[in-house]
Amino acid sequence: AQSVAQPEDQVNVAEGNPLTVKCTYSVSGNPYLFWYVQYPNRGLQFLLKYITGDNLVKGSYGFEAEFNKSQTSFHLKKPSALVSDSALYFCVPDTGRRALTFGSGTRLQVQP
Amino acid sequence: DTAVSQTPKYLVTQMGNDKSIKCEQNLGHDTMYWYKQDSKKFLKIMFSYNNKELIINETVPNRFSPKSPDKAHLNLHINSLELGDSAVYFCASSQDSSAGETQYFGPGTRLLVL
Numbered sequence: 001a002q003s004v005a006q007p008e009d010q011v012n013v014a015e016g017n018p019l020t021v022k023c024t025y026s027v028s029g030n031p032y033l034f035w036y037v038q039y040p041n042r043g044l045q046f047l048l049k050y051i052t053g054d055n056l057v058k059g060s061y062g063f064e065a066e067f068n069k070s071q072t073s074f075h076l077k078k079p080s081a082l083v084s085d086s087a088l089y090f091c092v093p094d095t096g097r098r099a100l101t102f103g104s105g106t107r108l109q110v111q112p
Numbered sequence: 113d114t115a116v117s118q119t120p121k122y123l124v125t126q127m128g129n130d131k132s133i134k135c136e137q138n139l140g141h142d143t144m145y146w147y148k149q150d151s152k153k154f155l156k157i158m159f160s161y162n163n164k165e166l167i168i169n170e171t172v173p174n175r176f177s178p179k180s181p182d183k184a185h186l187n188l189h190i191n192s193l194e195l196g197d198s199a200v201y202f203c204a205s206s207q208d209s210s211a212g213e214t215q216y217f218g219p220g221t222r223l224l225v226l
Contacts, residue, residue, distance in 0.1 A: 032212040043116075043202060044155075044217040051212045088153060098209040099145060099157035099168055 003101075004033070004074075004091045010107045013081045021076040021106050023065075023091030032094035033074045035065055038105070039087045047089075050074060061085070081110045115139050116218040118203050124224045125193055133188045133221045135203030143167075144186035145204040145215065146178060155202065161186055162209045193225045 004025045013019045025031055035047040048059025055067045065076045074091060090105040116137045125131055137144060145168075146158040159178040160168035166178070175191040190197060200220045206213040 034214070036217075038153075043219040044204075046214050046216060049212070049214060090155075094211050096211050097157075097168070098143075098211075099160055100155075100215060101157075102147075102155035104153050 003027075003095075004093050004103065006089075006091055006103060006106045008106050009104075010109060012109045012111065015083050015110050015112050016080050019078050019081040019085065019108065019110070021089045021091075021108060023074045023076065025072050025074060025091075025093060027072075027093065033065075033067070034090075034092040034094065034100065035059065035063070035074075035076050036090045036092055036102075037087045038090070044090070047076070081108075083110045083112050086110045116203055116205055116216050118201075118218040118221050120221060121219060122222050122224075124226065126226055127193055127195060129193050130189070130191045131193060131223075132190070133201055133203075133223075135186045135188070135218060137184055137203075137205040137216070137218075139205055139207075139216065141205040141207050141216075142183060143206045143209045143213070144180065144183075145206075146186065146188050147202040147204065147217075148172075149200040149202060149220070151199075159186075159188075160209065167209060195225050198223055198225045 034049040036044045048057045050067045058064045088105045092100045119134045143162045145160045147155045149155045161180040164180045177189045180186045202220045203218040204215040206215045
């Protein structure tokens with residue numbers, strides 16, 4: 001079975017500082033992992049995914065995530081946060097059920 | 113060009129009514145989905161269609177009935193609406209139903225049942 005944990009309900013960061021939204025996974029076999037973002041009152045947008053290959057995955061809006069097998073982590077990072085990055089972020093495993101399983105996410109608040 | 117669109121965006125209705133939500137994707141994808149997001153922001157899969165064929169049918173009340181007239185459309189009809197149906201409903205699509213395929217979501221339909 002595949003599952004993820006986002007240990008922080010909320011992350012606060014000042015604009016211009018680097019940001020990290022944490023995700024750890026528990027999987028059997030090779031995991032497929034996604035990051036999605038939900039801006040206030042808007043739909044979910046795909047940011048990036050890890051399937052196989054390079055451990056560093058680059059995605060939309062300057063975000064990247066590193067797949068770390070030894071630490072079973074897939075943290076989302078951005079070198080310099082923008083106020084407009086404030087949103088709800090979901091780390092999502094593909095459990096092979098042909099549907100994605102979402103948790104409650106991590107709320108990122110970027111302060112000006 | 114909107115890849116996955118839903119109508120309406122907002123729906124306010126009385127208990128007991130019947131309503132439909134429409135979804136269309138112009139990505140040429142084979143697979144479409146309906147998810148429900150509750151007040152705590154959890155998204156749960158409700159249904160999935162692949163090439164107009166139902167492939168996922170989670171435990172949802174049979175008051176909810178999906179219909180896929182063609183690959184580009186997946187509509188959701190809800191009979192006898194209840195207060196607990198209030199939520200945001202998201203449509204999504206993916207190239208196919210293989211593991212690892214990216215799902216692209218619509219903007220959501222916010223349903224409020226009074």
